[in-house]
Amino acid sequence: xxxxxxxxxxxxFQAIVIGLLQGVTELFPISSxxxxxxxxxxxxxxLSQDKPYFLAFLVATHLATALVLFLFFLPEWVRILKGxxxxxxxxQIGHDDPDARLAWLLVVGTIPAGLIGLLFExxxxxxxxxxxxxxAFLAVNGLILFAAEYLRRRAPGAEARARExxxxxxxxxxxxxxxxxxxxxxxxxxxxxxxxAAALFPGISRAGVTIGGGLFVGLTHEDAARYAFLLATPxxxxxxxxxxxxxxxxxxxxxxxxxxxxxxxxxxxxxxxxKFLMRYFQTNTLTPFAVYCLFAxxxxxxxxxx
Amino acid sequence: MRNDRLLAALAALLGLVLIAIGVTYIxxxxxxxxxxxxxxxxxxxxxxxxxxxxAAILLGLACFAFAxxxxxxxxxxxxxPG
Numbered sequence: 001x002x003x004x005x006x007x008x009x010x011x012x013f014q015a016i017v018i019g020l021l022q023g024v025t026e027l028f029p030i031s032s033x034x035x036x037x038x039x040x041x042x043x044x045x046x047l048s049q050d051k052p053y054f055l056a057f058l059v060a061t062h063l064a065t066a067l068v069l070f071l072f073f074l075p076e077w078v079r080i081l082k083g084x085x086x087x088x089x090x091x092q093i094g095h096d097d098p099d100a101r102l103a104w105l106l107v108v109g110t111i112p113a114g115l116i117g118l119l120f121e122x123x124x125x126x127x128x129x130x131x132x133x134x135x136a137f138l139a140v141n142g143l144i145l146f147a148a149e150y151l152r153r154r155a156p157g158a159e160a161r162a163r164e165x166x167x168x169x170x171x172x173x174x175x176x177x178x179x180x181x182x183x184x185x186x187x188x189x190x191x192x193x194x195x196x197a198a199a200l201f202p203g204i205s206r207a208g209v210t211i212g213g214g215l216f217v218g219l220t221h222e223d224a225a226r227y228a229f230l231l232a233t234p235x236x237x238x239x240x241x242x243x244x245x246x247x248x249x250x251x252x253x254x255x256x257x258x259x260x261x262x263x264x265x266x267x268x269x270x271x272x273x274x275k276f277l278m279r280y281f282q283t284n285t286l287t288p289f290a291v292y293c294l295f296a297x298x299x300x301x302x303x304x305x306x
Numbered sequence: 307m308r309n310d311r312l313l314a315a316l317a318a319l320l321g322l323v324l325i326a327i328g329v330t331y332i333x334x335x336x337x338x339x340x341x342x343x344x345x346x347x348x349x350x351x352x353x354x355x356x357x358x359x360x361a362a363i364l365l366g367l368a369c370f371a372f373a374x375x376x377x378x379x380x381x382x383x384x385x386x387p388g
Binding site for chain 1: 374
């Protein structure tokens, strides 16, 4: 779209930068929404983030991220969906069917966050969408990640599960990882899933709180990340699909080209981000991200306040 | 067993009610929905509370899923090893 002054509302360069940023920060535990609010302000870009054209643009980048997440874990999703079908057919979740159990863990984990998002997303976003609030929440996200490492395996029974899972982790295929995830209880799944709703505050990371929740209940970093990404796929995808009419309707007029470029950038960035993170969490912790969020949040807060 | 059936019947009934509420939210404007529904406005309006509707339908489906599994066959507990 070309504004009255002859300038594009979003340039193609901005679309690429925001797309790359979205693809990486949606999956890294550092908050995509927080960065989407803070970075343009730091770069001096005059983007009206609450305007329909920008929301339409973001729909495309989120859809691309969700699609890449789905494709990256496609073999897992095929097994999970088959398990879901089997359980519905048999009207029970078999003891020897980890795919079915994982499917229902994802369902019960998605429902509370989905409901909270549906009912409060708009209110929370309009209340806290200022760069200053996002910077403060980014610092809080750093503290949450520190706490997640400190509170690792502190949930009742988490230590025992962690020891049990470590013994069974030799044959480490994705199917084996699914079996480990399927040992979660339904209450734990609801707790970890509900934590996703914290990401409605710009600056709090969905991946961060869900990985933290997974660590709390005794999962390894790698399994917690896998669970967080599986849990994120339906909710990011559904949120994007729900808002798709904004992109295809008149709100998307003039930004569809930029949205396509932004979506491609987000998709490529998301693919490499997942590959990196799944390898990273085999041996590493959330601590570097906690340090980054705390200092980046505080630095941005100082810039915006003074 | 009797309690299971009762619980399942209540869940199915609640599911039906929630889905009806969801459809009402989606089909009617915020002015036309019953006045006791959250989100009702007294002035004429054309806005539909789509998100409220989806939330209610999701909850309704969750109730149906609960009822479906509650009335399914009970799997025998796994035999102890050895």
